[in-house]
Amino acid sequence: MSTPAIAVEHIVKRYGDFEAVKDVSFSVAEGEIFGLLGPNGAGKSTLIRMMTTLIPLTAGKAIVAGHDVAKEADAVRHLIGVIPQALTSDPDLTVEENLSIYAKLYSVPKAERVKNIAEVLEAVDLTKWRGAQVKTLSGGMRRRVEIARGLVHNPSIFFLDEPTTGLDPVSRIAVWEMLSNLRAKRNLSILITTHYMDEADKLCDRIAIVDHGKLVALGTPIELKHSVPGANVVEVHFDRETPEWQARLECLDGVTSVQAESEGFYRVLTSSGSKTTMQLVELAASLGETLTSLSVQNTTLDDVFVHYTGRQLRDEQVKPPVFTLPPRPGAQP
Amino acid sequence: MIRMFAIVEREMRKFFRSPMLMIMSLMMPILQLLIMGNAFGGKIVGEKIAVVDYDHGPQAVRLREAFDSIAVNIKTFTTVDYTDEVQAREDVRTGKINAAVIIPKQYSRRVYAQDKPVIGLVVDDSDQFSSGSIEGEMQSVVAALTTPVIQPRMASQIALEIVELYPYVNYLKFLLPACVAMAMYISVMIGGGMLYIDDKARGVHEGYLVTPITKLELVFGLNLAAAIKAVLAGICLTVIGSLIAGLGVIFHPVADLELLAMIIVTAVAFNGMMFLLMVRVDDPLTPRAMFGVLNMLLFYPSGAMYPIAAFPPWLRALSVIDPFTYCIDGFKAILLKDGGFTAIRFDLLFLFVFGIGTLLIATPLFKRTL
Ligand SMILES: Nc1ncnc2c1ncn2[C@@H]1O[C@H](COP(=O)(O)OP(=O)(O)O)[C@@H](O)[C@H]1O
Ligand SMILES: [Mg+2]
Numbered sequence: 001m002s003t004p005a006i007a008v009e010h011i012v013k014r015y016g017d018f019e020a021v022k023d024v025s026f027s028v029a030e031g032e033i034f035g036l037l038g039p040n041g042a043g044k045s046t047l048i049r050m051m052t053t054l055i056p057l058t059a060g061k062a063i064v065a066g067h068d069v070a071k072e073a074d075a076v077r078h079l080i081g082v083i084p085q086a087l088t089s090d091p092d093l094t095v096e097e098n099l100s101i102y103a104k105l106y107s108v109p110k111a112e113r114v115k116n117i118a119e120v121l122e123a124v125d126l127t128k129w130r131g132a133q134v135k136t137l138s139g140g141m142r143r144r145v146e147i148a149r150g151l152v153h154n155p156s157i158f159f160l161d162e163p164t165t166g167l168d169p170v171s172r173i174a175v176w177e178m179l180s181n182l183r184a185k186r187n188l189s190i191l192i193t194t195h196y197m198d199e200a201d202k203l204c205d206r207i208a209i210v211d212h213g214k215l216v217a218l219g220t221p222i223e224l225k226h227s228v229p230g231a232n233v234v235e236v237h238f239d240r241e242t243p244e245w246q247a248r249l250e251c252l253d254g255v256t257s258v259q260a261e262s263e264g265f266y267r268v269l270t271s272s273g274s275k276t277t278m279q280l281v282e283l284a285a286s287l288g289e290t291l292t293s294l295s296v297q298n299t300t301l302d303d304v305f306v307h308y309t310g311r312q313l314r315d316e317q318v319k320p321p322v323f324t325l326p327p328r329p330g331a332q333p
Numbered sequence: 334m335i336r337m338f339a340i341v342e343r344e345m346r347k348f349f350r351s352p353m354l355m356i357m358s359l360m361m362p363i364l365q366l367l368i369m370g371n372a373f374g375g376k377i378v379g380e381k382i383a384v385v386d387y388d389h390g391p392q393a394v395r396l397r398e399a400f401d402s403i404a405v406n407i408k409t410f411t412t413v414d415y416t417d418e419v420q421a422r423e424d425v426r427t428g429k430i431n432a433a434v435i436i437p438k439q440y441s442r443r444v445y446a447q448d449k450p451v452i453g454l455v456v457d458d459s460d461q462f463s464s465g466s467i468e469g470e471m472q473s474v475v476a477a478l479t480t481p482v483i484q485p486r487m488a489s490q491i492a493l494e495i496v497e498l499y500p501y502v503n504y505l506k507f508l509l510p511a512c513v514a515m516a517m518y519i520s521v522m523i524g525g526g527m528l529y530i531d532d533k534a535r536g537v538h539e540g541y542l543v544t545p546i547t548k549l550e551l552v553f554g555l556n557l558a559a560a561i562k563a564v565l566a567g568i569c570l571t572v573i574g575s576l577i578a579g580l581g582v583i584f585h586p587v588a589d590l591e592l593l594a595m596i597i598v599t600a601v602a603f604n605g606m607m608f609l610l611m612v613r614v615d616d617p618l619t620p621r622a623m624f625g626v627l628n629m630l631l632f633y634p635s636g637a638m639y640p641i642a643a644f645p646p647w648l649r650a651l652s653v654i655d656p657f658t659y660c661i662d663g664f665k666a667i668l669l670k671d672g673g674f675t676a677i678r679f680d681l682l683f684l685f686v687f688g689i690g691t692l693l694i695a696t697p698l699f700k701r702t703l
Contacts, residue, residue, distance in 0.1 A: 090343060
């Protein structure tokens with residue numbers, strides 16, 4: 001087995017009394033796309049910032065590209081590309097100027113700079129827009145500028161903090177495809193954070209679920225889904241709410257858990273979707289209750305998340321960030 | 334080095350692409366020069382004065398002739414005849430007229446008898462400038478009337494001409510050094526302080542910090558860029574301001590070199606100070622809130638608006654450590670007094686040492702991490 005691209009051992013980050021990251025360990029293999037999945041405030045950005053030398057670790061050890069981030073920060077910085085959560089390309093400068101300035105910050109020599117910029121622009125499909133001021137681009141294009149910027153110095157490990165937050169579904173999928181292609185072509189290892197389940201599921205080879213600073217589950221999307229008791233999810237919507245349904249559903253064959261979602265709406269995890277469905281329909285008929293809808297699906301990462309954290313990702317209150325500037329006039333959302 | 338210049342390049346490209354910063358740093362000082370220079374420098378004209386004459390004697394007539402000649406010549410005031418003192422006082426109080434002169438009964442007789450002749454003057458002293466001006470004019474009229482006729486006319490003629498030749502340029506010129514300093518201060522405040530904190534809040538620095546750039550390269554890059562912007566603002570205002578004020582000094586190459594030296598060390602000093610103040614600030618509101626306070630603490634104690642000689646001791650002490658003081662002193666020496674290099678060398682030295690000193694203190698405080 002080759003040395004991992006990233007190895008994180010028991011890292012902790014404390015802000016005063018508050019522990020933002022609590023004893024997290026994982027490793028990312030070379031060429032892997034690794035996802036850190038968790039709600040807002042879980043500690044994903046804090047983790048990325050420790051791995052990318054932006055903030056010191058309180059305890060533990062992080063080895064990135066073979067170098068200890070605490071002792072050889074400079075070596076690490078040369079080998080990684082980082083896209084912070086905020087859009088940080090300069091809106092007043094053109095796409096090419098932004099890339100050129102970053103290449104210079106990495107001391108990429110002139111000839112190589114020109115070649116690299118042309119290559120990354122091609123890779124993110126922005127060659128046509130190289131002379132456009134960044135503020136004139138759409139949100140999805142701005143993200144692609146950021147991605148290109150993170151790659152101008154040919155890093156071997158790429159960190160992206162929520163690269164698709166705020167993008168429309170089409171742009172999100174474009175970003176996923178772009179990252180998959182880049183990984184294949186450039187032999188990149190990618191660490192990405194997200195709070196989108198579907199994104200983690202489709203894009204990542206392995207996922208670490210983070211909640212309240214703790215790593216609660218780690219594995220491939222399939223492993224994670226299998227680790228949840230129950231193979232299917234039955235979603236059922238009753239005509240009217242009766243409190244007894246919770247208990248009644250739990251008694252059906254194969255059912256491992258029942259979550260009440262809203263008035264008369266339940267998500268039932270079961271080892272056998274078909275059996276549970278049949279019994280459910282019969283039971284409802286015998287009681288004279290009406291179903292408004294019924295569906296059977298495979299378990300998703302949502303269920304995995306609920307299983308490990310006891311709550312739903314989508315219910316999480318989106319915490320406002322500590323401070324944000326109002327958008328600049330002319331800036332694209 | 335290439336990394337430091339990348340930072341400078343970014344700042345300068347941004348600077349030239351959005352000229353708003355430059356316009357903003359020049360706009361206020363130029364307006365200050367034009368409006369304050371004209372508003373405060375002018376002399377009072379066109380005040381209205383009531384004359385209540387209870388005497389009607391020959392001396393009263395002389396007095397009124399003197400008033401008429403003021404109305405025609407320096408135009409400080411014109412006179413209106415009133416018959417009733419009470420009405421005149423009331424009109425001064427309500428602002429209908431600016432002052433009232435009361436010539437009492439027996440005035441002429443008392444003058445001839447040399448029996449302490451007195452003229453009453455009612456002024457609205459809520460406006461010190463106008464009332465002071467009228468009082469001054471009255472004093473000189475009275476003084477003229479009690480001495481031989483020819484001499485005071487000559488004297489007042491001469492005094493009159495000096496005022497008329499330079500109606501307000503004196504104060505405008507006096508203000509110019511302050512306005513150059515102000516332009517550079519605003520440039521450093523916005524182009525150095527505010528943009529720096531905004532970039533921090535927006536995450537631009539996070540983008541820098543993940544690259545291999547060193548702390549020194551980042552600090553010097555940011556400061557060099559901010560200083561260049563301040564130098565450009567200083568040059569623009571010196572040229573524009575000199576033309577407005579009608580100062581020809583800028584057409585002398587040696588004076589230009591001296592001015593450039595002053596502008597550069599001023600940029601270094603202001604920028605070093607600003608960087609020290611901002612190095613640990615994260616909240617973009619802080620520099621905005623500090624703007625006015627700093628302006629007050631630095632600008633007014635510097636002798637920019639009023640001579641330091643008139644300050645109480647504590648304010649003088651403040652002016653000693655205020656870089657504005659040296660900046661304004663230096664610019665005055667070149668622009669207004671043509672003092673040459675010797676006159677500004679201490680200012681140059683102070684500003685340079687101040688700038689480098691603050692930068693040296695700030696650098697270790699700068700965090701290479703978030
Ligand atoms: N500089 C800081 N000081 C104090 N608390 C912080 C700081 N940065 C982040 N935190 C806290 O750490 C937790 C994790 O934040 P973060 O890593 O940004 O979460 P995520 O990226 O998963 O949304 C949050 O509760 C946040 O408030
Ligand atoms: Mg985050």
